[in-house]
Amino acid sequence: MKNTIIAPSILASDFANLESESNMLNRSEADWFHIDIMDGRFVPNISFGIPVTAAINKHAQKPLDVHLMIVEPEKYLEDFKNAGAETLTVHYEACTHLHRTIGQIKELGCKAGVALNPHTPVSVLEDVIQDIDLVCVMSVNPGFGGQKFIENTYDKIEKLASLIKKSNSNALIEIDGGVNLDNAPKLIKAGADVLVAGSFVFNSKNPEDTIKNLKSINNS
Ligand code: DX5
Ligand code: ZN
Numbered sequence: 704m705k706n707t708i709i710a711p712s713i714l715a716s717d718f719a720n721l722e723s724e725s726n727m728l729n730r731s732e733a734d735w736f737h738i739d740i741m742d743g744r745f746v747p748n749i750s751f752g753i754p755v756t757a758a759i760n761k762h763a764q765k766p767l768d769v770h771l772m773i774v775e776p777e778k779y780l781e782d783f784k785n786a787g788a789e790t791l792t793v794h795y796e797a798c799t800h801l802h803r804t805i806g807q808i809k810e811l812g813c814k815a816g817v818a819l820n821p822h823t824p825v826s827v828l829e830d831v832i833q834d835i836d837l838v839c840v841m842s843v844n845p846g847f848g849g850q851k852f853i854e855n856t857y858d859k860i861e862k863l864a865s866l867i868k869k870s871n872s873n874a875l876i877e878i879d880g881g882v883n884l885d886n887a888p889k890l891i892k893a894g895a896d897v898l899v900a901g902s903f904v905f906n907s908k909n910p911e912d913t914i915k916n917l918k919s920i921n922n923s
Contacts, residue, residue: 707891709918710768710877712901713759713912714750721755724905725749725762731911732918735790736769739848740783742773745797746846753782757793760787762840767814770818770879770896772845773797777804784811792816792839792877795823805834807916813840816877820845825863834870837897843880857893864894884913888920904923907908 711733716724728736734764736759741750748852758765766789771780777800783791791813798804801817808815816837817828821844828838840859843850860876877897878890889896898917906911 704921705891705896707824707895707918707920708734708875708897709914710735710897710899711849711901711904711914712737712739712879713741715901717905718751718755721759722762725759726913728914729764729872731914733765735766735897735912736763738767738769739877739899739901740769740771740773740789741846744774746793748846752784753779756783756788757786759824763787766790768792768816768877768899770816770839770899771797778802778809778831779805780811784813788813790814790816790837792818792837794820794845795827796820801833802831805831805914809834812896818845818879819857819859825866828863829866829870832870833868833875835872835874837875838867839862839876839879839899840875840922841880842882843872845880849921850881852886860890860893860895863902866872882917884916884920891920 743749768790769788792810805815814836818839842856875896877901879894882900883903
């Protein structure tokens with residue numbers, strides 16, 4: 704049985720109580736903290752930045768998976784690394800010199816991730832897939848939590864899984880947006896390694912149980 708990584712997104716948590724929300728994730732079966740950084744330019748929304756990431760890191764006992772939905776991410780990689788990021792994911796659409804940016808992330812000692820918007824085909828990663836640790840497939844248009852899952856994602860995961868296999872890459876496939884207990888089994892079956900879930904976890908009655916339920920999906 705595959706061990707799917709569960710990465711709850713802090714974006715849907717109670718920002719006035721980040722310490723207790725972090726402790727809940729520490730107690731839970733979550734594997735990573737997913738940290739959504741939005742700049743109001745790459746995406747039409749602003750979330751939070753470096754000091755808040757560092758504050759979460761003070762309490763987090765699990766790796767920070769930092770998703771940079773920002774223009775010119777190369778300017779801030781070191782700051783986010785110092786704020787506690789283990790994985791730094793940049794958007795393909797935000798990087799003119801993606802290969803260089805991936806190299807910078809690795810030089811910092813972080814895992815390098817690349818995110819793809821829903822309209823971006825996986826084939827654009829052909830020449831960098833061997834250099835990256837994670838591909839974040841956006842299953843909503845980035846910018847907001849609580850949006851509807853885009854069904855075309857399953858096909859995209861299958862294409863990405865075959866590209867990864869063909870290239871002998873170790874990249875993990877992460878799915879971000881609209882993930883819930885209905886679509887998670889199918890996502891895992893299609894090849895997802897990491898599931899990000901924001902509102903489905905934090906808006907549920909018992910977030911810890913919800914994480915446990917996501918974690919225990921049997922993907923035989
Ligand atoms: C969307 C963010 C997601 C978001 C997911 O722009 O990248 O990580 O927090 O939230 P849900 O699970 O509510 O779609
Ligand atoms: Zn995200």
